[in-house]
Amino acid sequence: MxxxxxxxxxxxxxxxxxxxxxGTIYSDHPAITxxxxxxxxxxxxxxxxxxxxLADDFMxxxxxxxxxxxxxxxxxxxxxxxxxxxxxxxxxxISRSKGAYPDALEYKDxxxxxxxxxxxxxxxxxxxxxTGVKINQPMHRLFVVNKNNKIQTxxxxxxxxxxxxxxxxxSDRxxGTIYxxxxxxxxxxxxxxxxxxxxxxxxxxxxxKDARFTDSSSADNQGISLTEQKAIDxxxxxKYDVASIDMVGYPDYLHYEMGDAxxxxxxxxxxxxxxxxxxxxxxxxxxxxxxxEEGKITSETAYYNAKLxx
Numbered sequence: 001m002x003x004x005x006x007x008x009x010x011x012x013x014x015x016x017x018x019x020x021x022x023g024t025i026y027s028d029h030p031a032i033t034x035x036x037x038x039x040x041x042x043x044x045x046x047x048x049x050x051x052x053x054l055a056d057d058f059m060x061x062x063x064x065x066x067x068x069x070x071x072x073x074x075x076x077x078x079x080x081x082x083x084x085x086x087x088x089x090x091x092x093x094i095s096r097s098k099g100a101y102p103d104a105l106e107y108k109d110x111x112x113x114x115x116x117x118x119x120x121x122x123x124x125x126x127x128x129x130x131t132g133v134k135i136n137q138p139m140h141r142l143f144v145v146n147k148n149n150k151i152q153t154x155x156x157x158x159x160x161x162x163x164x165x166x167x168x169x170x171s172d173r174x175x176g177t178i179y180x181x182x183x184x185x186x187x188x189x190x191x192x193x194x195x196x197x198x199x200x201x202x203x204x205x206x207x208x209k210d211a212r213f214t215d216s217s218s219a220d221n222q223g224i225s226l227t228e229q230k231a232i233d234x235x236x237x238x239k240y241d242v243a244s245i246d247m248v249g250y251p252d253y254l255h256y257e258m259g260d261a262x263x264x265x266x267x268x269x270x271x272x273x274x275x276x277x278x279x280x281x282x283x284x285x286x287x288x289x290x291x292x293e294e295g296k297i298t299s300e301t302a303y304y305n306a307k308l309x310x
Contacts, residue, residue, distance in 0.1 A: 042085070102120045
């Protein structure tokens with residue numbers, strides 16, 4: 001028993017010495033108040049008020065920058081940027097992320113004795129006035145607040161993809177080529193007219209074996225398989241005959257530079273005859289079909305009014 005007690009006491013002593021407090025975390029602190037007040041002044045575009053919360057030696061840094069020589073923004077540059085953000089965004093806001101709240105950290109370490117670190121988790125939102133690009137992204141920021149309750153440093157961690165999209169949207173940029181005659185368009189036409197002639201084996205031959213199918217009435221964005229689509233087609237053919245199919249306008253083939261996507265968009269009127277009463281039904285349908293390099297359809301989205309077949 002004595003040996004067991006001694007072992008437990010040694011374990012407790014080890015745990016006690018292995019843990020070391022290095023400060024206190026606050027959920028309510030004057031530094032948090034200063035940080036959030038500065039943020040709201042920034043959103044309102046009040047450059048003077050923003051500056052009033054900043055220390056004279058203030059610097060702001062991009063935490064995701066890979067530039068080792070990034071000198072950041074000084075007090076004047078950061079304060080003036082508030083007006084730019086306010087003037088260039090509609091519906092601009094920065095608010096606490098849902099379920100999150102700021103922390104204020106007071107460290108015991110002598111290197112941090114005259115400052116408080118505030119960390120925030122926020123959502124930045126807005127719509128860029130010039131380009132219409134929507135901003136809706138999370139943002140994590142670290143603030144250093146000095147003993148005078150002035151913000152000395154801001155380090156921001158966020159995704160710059162939206163900023164890149166805004167910058168690129170200031171000028172026109174081509175993203176590929178549109179064709180009105182192309183082998184992929186030929187494939188779509190042959191597939192549709194195979195359906196018209198009840199040659200379903202040929203119609204399905206234009207699809208990749210792993211093709212996915214979605215439509216305007218589907219709640220599943222993942223779509224269904226070719227096998228599942230065949231079953232749906234069979235159910236339709238039990239109630240309707242395809243009298244003819246008419247192309248509306250002409251198909252477009254879009255070969256996108258971004259992502260090397262290959263897409264055919266086409267518009268059709270499928271003329272059904274309902275078997276029950278021989279009623280003729282004109283069924284407009286729009287297809288968006290993605291192709292692979294081998295010229296097979298890999299995905300298909302169909303837009304139509306399902307009520308026409310009720």
